[in-house]
Amino acid sequence: MALVNIGSYIEDMATPRPSRLARKPRAQYHHGDLRRALLQAAVRTLQKQGLDALTLRSVGDELGVSRSALYRHFSDKAALLTAVASEGFRLLHDALRTAWEHAGKGRAGSLAMGEAYVSFALEHPWHYRVMFGSGFDLDASDPELRQAGAAALEVLVESLVELQAAGLARQEDVRTQANFVWAVVHGVAMLAIDGSIEHQGADAKALARYAVERLHTGIAPAVP
Amino acid sequence: MALVNIGSYIEDMATPRPSRLARKPRAQYHHGDLRRALLQAAVRTLQKQGLDALTLRSVGDELGVSRSALYRHFSDKAALLTAVASEGFRLLHDALRTAWEHAGKGRAGSLAMGEAYVSFALEHPWHYRVMFGSGFDLDASDPELRQAGAAALEVLVESLVELQAAGLARQEDVRTQANFVWAVVHGVAMLAIDGSIEHQGADAKALARYAVERLHTGIAPAVP
DNA sequence: ACCTGAACACCGTTCAAGT
DNA sequence: ACCTGAACACCGTTCAAGT
Numbered sequence: 381m382a383l384v385n386i387g388s389y390i391e392d393m394a395t396p397r398p399s400r401l402a403r404k405p406r407a408q409y410h411h412g413d414l415r416r417a418l419l420q421a422a423v424r425t426l427q428k429q430g431l432d433a434l435t436l437r438s439v440g441d442e443l444g445v446s447r448s449a450l451y452r453h454f455s456d457k458a459a460l461l462t463a464v465a466s467e468g469f470r471l472l473h474d475a476l477r478t479a480w481e482h483a484g485k486g487r488a489g490s491l492a493m494g495e496a497y498v499s500f501a502l503e504h505p506w507h508y509r510v511m512f513g514s515g516f517d518l519d520a521s522d523p524e525l526r527q528a529g530a531a532a533l534e535v536l537v538e539s540l541v542e543l544q545a546a547g548l549a550r551q552e553d554v555r556t557q558a559n560f561v562w563a564v565v566h567g568v569a570m571l572a573i574d575g576s577i578e579h580q581g582a583d584a585k586a587l588a589r590y591a592v593e594r595l596h597t598g599i600a601p602a603v604p
Numbered sequence: 605m606a607l608v609n610i611g612s613y614i615e616d617m618a619t620p621r622p623s624r625l626a627r628k629p630r631a632q633y634h635h636g637d638l639r640r641a642l643l644q645a646a647v648r649t650l651q652k653q654g655l656d657a658l659t660l661r662s663v664g665d666e667l668g669v670s671r672s673a674l675y676r677h678f679s680d681k682a683a684l685l686t687a688v689a690s691e692g693f694r695l696l697h698d699a700l701r702t703a704w705e706h707a708g709k710g711r712a713g714s715l716a717m718g719e720a721y722v723s724f725a726l727e728h729p730w731h732y733r734v735m736f737g738s739g740f741d742l743d744a745s746d747p748e749l750r751q752a753g754a755a756a757l758e759v760l761v762e763s764l765v766e767l768q769a770a771g772l773a774r775q776e777d778v779r780t781q782a783n784f785v786w787a788v789v790h791g792v793a794m795l796a797i798d799g800s801i802e803h804q805g806a807d808a809k810a811l812a813r814y815a816v817e818r819l820h821t822g823i824a825p826a827v828p
Numbered sequence: 829a830c831c832t833g834a835a836c837a838c839c840g841t842t843c844a845a846g847t
Numbered sequence: 848a849c850c851t852g853a854a855c856a857c858c859g860t861t862c863a864a865g866t
Contacts, residue, residue, distance in 0.1 A: 414849085432741065436840065446851050448841075457840065512794065513737060517656070520799060529800075559801060560792075560815050567791025568784075570736065575744065576753075577783060591784050598822025638830085660859065670832050672860075681859065832865070839858060846851070 415453040417443055422464050426506040431513075436460075461510055462519045468504070468511040469528035475500050476535045487548060487596065490539050494565055494592035498585060501569035508573060512566065536561055549599045557599060564591055639677040641667055646688050650730040655737075660684075685734055686743045692728070692735040693752035699724050700759045711772060711820065714763050718789055718816035722808060725793035732797060736790065760785055773823045781823060788815055 421442045425434050436457060440447040454460045479496035483489040501508040510518070519525065537558045543549035549557065568591050571577050572584035645666045649658050660681060664671040678684045703720035707713040725732040734742070743749065761782045767773035773781065792815050795801050796808035 435838090437838095448843090448852085449850055451841075452849060512798065526803075555804060556806065556811065556814055559795065559804070559806060559811055560818060563791030563795050563811070563815060564788050565791070566794060567787030567789070570790060570794065571783065571787050574736065579750075580779060580783070582780065582783060587780065587783055587787070590780055591787060594784060594819075594822040596822075597824075597826075598818040598820075600821075602821075659857090661857095672833085672862090673831055675860075676830060830866085832863105834862090834864105836861080837859095840856095842855080843853090844851105845853105847849085 414443070414445070414449065418450055418453060418460065419463050419467060422460055423467065423507065426464065426510065427504060430506050431510065458517045458519055459522075461517075462522045462525050464507070465511045465518055466522070466525045466528040468507045469525070469532045471504075471507075472497070472500050472511075473528070473532040473535060476532065480535060480539055485539065485542060486546065487543075490543065490596070491589070491592050493535070493539065494588050494595075495585065497565045498569050498572060498588040501573050502584060505573040508569065512570070533558060533562060543599075547601065548596070550601050560599075561595060564595055638667070638669065638673065642674055642677060642684065643687050643691060646684055647691065647731060650688065650734065651728060654730055655734070682741045682743055683746075685741075686746045686749050688731070689735045689742055690746070690749045690752040692731045693749070693756045695728075695731075696721070696724050696735075697752070697756040697759060700756065704759060704763055709763065709766060710770065711767075714767065714820070715813070715816050717759070717763065718812050718819075719809060721789045722793050722796055722812040725797050726808060729797040732793065736794070757782060757786060767823075771825065772820070774825050784823075785819060788819055 418439055421439045422434060425438055425442070436447045436450055439460075440449060450460065454463065475496045476493050479492040480489045483492035537554055540549060540554050540557050540561065544551050544554065565588070568584070568588050572587070577584050577587055642663060645663045646658060649662055649666070660671045660674055663684075664673060674684065678687065699720045700717050703716040704713045707716035761778055764773060764778050764781050764785065768775050768778065789812070792808070792812050796811070801808050801811055
């Protein structure tokens with residue numbers, strides 16, 4: 381643990397100043413897909429210990445690699461977090477698509493999607509926060525992130541197009557509708573993982589179900 | 605700017621080691637309500653420069669006070685952020701109450717509240733993120749924070765009770781309804797300040813209006 | 829009681845050097 | 848090409864001392 385400890389540094393002043401080279405080399409290099417390994421280690425740390433524990437040192441240590449090895453694969457910590465967020469959107473996308481298709485699409489499908497969305501957030505709260513947190517820096521203009529986010533939203537749009545075709549949703553701009561639906565599930569998810577709901581003795585998943593039901597009524601075609 | 609700069613520190617070693625006392629004292633102490641001043645300086649920095657710029661040093665400097673003076677008034681940085689969040693909930697509470705009452709309550713009132721909520725988030729994005737961000741630490745169990753958050757939610761509950769009484773909302777558990785409505789506006793607000801909506805060329809406030817309208821339909825009593 | 833300045837134990841990032 | 852270890856410029860926090 382080489383840290384800036386002035387006390388011990390001063391002691392060292394007695395011995396000749398250490399030159400900037402020739403330190404014992406590590407047993408062996410990592411080699412292999414270090415980028416992927418770093419990404420997965422970051423996700424693991426996040427899931428187990430939260431965002432504060434996610435330091436470049438901790439990630440490096442877990443792989444037996446120096447903390448600056450990361451800079452060969454990511455431009456900085458923000459880039460690592462951006463990659464973590466992209467990976468999160470891919471996982472969310474898969475979860476939504478699976479829920480939608482396994483439930484046979486339609487009304488049941490969108491209910492399943494709503495539950496799957498909130499479940500994902502509850503099961504990976506830190507990962508979810510990194511995806512949407514925005515308190516910390518994260519390169520919002522990164523193409524990979526934008527693409528992964530858009531792909532996840534696309535499942536929603538697809539389901540709404542089907543609901544409209546089946547006469548279960550108002551025939552209006554589907555992207556506005558999708559943004560609205562997304563906002564609802566996102567809002568429920570955020571309140572759920574912040575504990576704002578549990579603190580009132582309410583249940584997050586129950587709220588998710590309620591929300592999707594009211595949502596269906598809300599976007600249903602007007603009764604003539 | 606006294607920072608741990610080893611280079612200049614080593615130069616100083618030529619001169620006798622500085623003892624741990626007797627430094628030129630500051631012109632004068634702050635005196636007055638330093639706690640309040642610190643809180644307001646923190647809010648100002650947040651609004652103007654974002655969360656990364658909010659360091660104890662920057663806040664202290666702005667008031668001409670040492671960085672550790674803060675510890676007389678807050679147990680740590682998390683406590684300062686918690687106070688900032690509480691203040692945010694009070695401001696939000698006022699904005700919602702004003703919108704609700706000025707619009708004459710009822711349907712128009714809740715539409716005004718929805719817009720006021722999203723407007724607050726758009727106008728104070730960093731303050732809003734601290735209130736809900738949850739990426740950074742913030743003492744969620746703080747009584748003041750809990751109370752301020754509950755008070756803001758209370759306006760919503762109140763409006764829903766009225767809507768129910770007027771036959772404009774389903775007669776069901778009002779707290780579940782309130783959580784749902786809160787999730788919706790919160791979701792819209794988060795997507796809005798993250799730029800997720802603007803990037804699609806859509807308008808955040810328009811989405812807020814759309815959302816509240818669909819919300820009204822969603823929670824309206826079932827047609828017999 | 830309130831505040832200061834130095835010390836301390838962490839950070840992320842850079843860079844000359846090693847393989 | 849890939850990685851290392853030391854240096855560096857910041858952080859938040861603690862504490863003996865000053866008023």
